Amino acid sequence: MVEPVAAIDCGTNTIRLLIGDLPDIAHRESRVVRLGQGVDATGRLADEALDRAFAALDDYAALISSYGATRVRMCATSAVRDASNGAAFVDGVVARLGVAPDVLTGDQEAALTFDGAVRNLTGEAPEPVLVLDIGGGSTELVTDDRAHSMDVGSVRLHERHLHSDPPTAAEVAACVADIDAHLDAQPVDPAVARTVVGVAGTVLSIAAGVLGLDRYDRAVVDQARLPLAAVTAYVDRLVAMSVAERLELGWLDEGRADVIGAGALILTRVLARTGVETLVASEGDILDGIARSLV
Numbered sequence: 001m002v003e004p005v006a007a008i009d010c011g012t013n014t015i016r017l018l019i020g021d022l023p024d025i026a027h028r029e030s031r032v033v034r035l036g037q038g039v040d041a042t043g044r045l046a047d048e049a050l051d052r053a054f055a056a057l058d059d060y061a062a063l064i065s066s067y068g069a070t071r072v073r074m075c076a077t078s079a080v081r082d083a084s085n086g087a088a089f090v091d092g093v094v095a096r097l098g099v100a101p102d103v104l105t106g107d108q109e110a111a112l113t114f115d116g117a118v119r120n121l122t123g124e125a126p127e128p129v130l131v132l133d134i135g136g137g138s139t140e141l142v143t144d145d146r147a148h149s150m151d152v153g154s155v156r157l158h159e160r161h162l163h164s165d166p167p168t169a170a171e172v173a174a175c176v177a178d179i180d181a182h183l184d185a186q187p188v189d190p191a192v193a194r195t196v197v198g199v200a201g202t203v204l205s206i207a208a209g210v211l212g213l214d215r216y217d218r219a220v221v222d223q224a225r226l227p228l229a230a231v232t233a234y235v236d237r238l239v240a241m242s243v244a245e246r247l248e249l250g251w252l253d254e255g256r257a258d259v260i261g262a263g264a265l266i267l268t269r270v271l272a273r274t275g276v277e278t279l280v281a282s283e284g285d286i287l288d289g290i291a292r293s294l295v
Contacts, residue, residue, distance in 0.1 A: 006069035008060060008290035012036030012079040012136025012155050012203060013259065015053060017060045018287050019067045022295050025239030026067055028287075030201070031056040032255025034139045035089075036079035040156045045083045050092065057096045061110060064097070071294045075286070076101040077109050079137050082151075106138065108150025114142040117199050120284020122223050124283070130193035132270055133285060134202040134263045141188040141270070148186040152179055154202055154263030156254075162262055166242045175262055179269045191271040199285035201256060201286055202263030208251035210234045213289035216251040222283040228271050235264040 007018045013034055019027040033052040035045060064072060074093060079138050080086045080103050093101045104112070110133075116132045133140040136155035141148050150190060161167075161175040183190075190196070207221050211212070238246070238263045246257040271279060 003071065004069045005071045005291055005294040006064045006067070006073075007287055007294065008057075008072070008101075009075035009096075009285075009287040009290060010035065010076040011200075012039070012077070012078065012138070012153055013256065014136070015060070015064065016287050017055045018291050019064060019069050019244055020291065022291055023151050026266065027063060030292065031059075031216075032253055033257065034136075034155065036082075036153075038159070039079050039082050039137065039251075040159055043083065044085045045089055047088050050089060053089070054092050054096065057093065061096045063189070072097060072099050073290055073294055074099060074101040075109075075290050076103045076114070077135065077138065077286075081136065081213060083138060091270050095123055106140070107147055107194050107288065109138075110140045110142040110147030112147055112293065113199065113286040114144070114147070114289075116284045116286055116288030116290075117197050117282050118284075120222075120282050120288060121280070122289075123195065123225075125197075125280070126194035127190050129190070129195045129197060130190055130274070132196060132198045132203065132267070135200060139266055141186065141190065143188060143192070146188050148188045150182045150186055152182050152193065152266060154259040154266070157262035157266070158259040166240055167261060172207060172239060172265070175265055176269060178238065179266050183269060190270055191275055193274050195280060196271065196274055196276050196278075197280045197282050199282050201253070202260060203267060203279075204233060204281055204283065205252055205260060206231065206238070206264055206267065207255060207279075208238075208267065209238065209249060214250045216253075221281050224281045225278045226281060227278055228274075231271065232268050234267045238264050
């Protein structure tokens with residue numbers, strides 16, 4: 001019997017776990033811990049953010065043990081890369097999991113994301129494929145031969161620009177200008193893509209809204225092909241909502257309700273630079289790439 005592997009992806013907003021004997025997945029879950037709380041402004045991980053992350057990892061460690069997974073890999077991304085006290089987080093992970101997290105470079109993060117997303121694709125996917133991963137602290141744009149990680153994400157831009165509830169027109173304009181400046185300066189040209197695949201929480205949540213779901217349904221969202229006009233129209237509505245109004249949307253995680261407006265703006269600004277007519281939503285992402293690296 002092959003022992004299952006355990007993969008953990010620690011991002012700026014969420015910590016996610018996958019356990020399985022691939023390609024079979026025995027357990028998959030996500031916790032919103034907001035590890036990157038305030039990192040953009042302070043340059044360090046907040047004590048309360050560390051507490052939330054460690055509480056989630058305590059539970060994950062118990063699950064990994066219960067499934068008998070001995071091959072474990074945890075990858076940490078934007079928030080830990082940027083934090084002056086990232087070593088405190090590393091020490092806490094080792095104490096709970098027995099392994100140190102791999103603090104990925106932007107290029108490593110992009111490569112694992114592309115692998116996880118493309119392997120998950122079904123149906124026709126003309127090349128070049130552009131994979132778009134909007135995280136809490138960074139956004140990855142990845143093709144088969146080029147990748148770039150931009151220091152714009154849903155948490156980072158929300159804290160930087162969208163201070164009102166709902167955000168004002170001036171705040172939204174400032175956020176859009178920030179996104180466009182980063183897109184202008186990065187080397188991956190979205191216009192070359194014939195297929196755009198969006199992964200991770202921001203894109204998948206918006207996909208659920210575009211599809212009109214009352215609650216998030218992984219089976220319905222995964223591989224959904226969404227017309228760009230419908231995505232743009234829905235994002236306009238979502239950005240204009242208050243947090244309370246967003247919380248009434250049954251498909252949206254409470255821990256994402258305040259920051260999803262910034263992530264949604266990143267999505268539409270990237271899509272506006274492509275020539276495709278549909279966005280493919282994919283559950284396969286960096287977490288799957290991490291798991292496959294263990295096999």
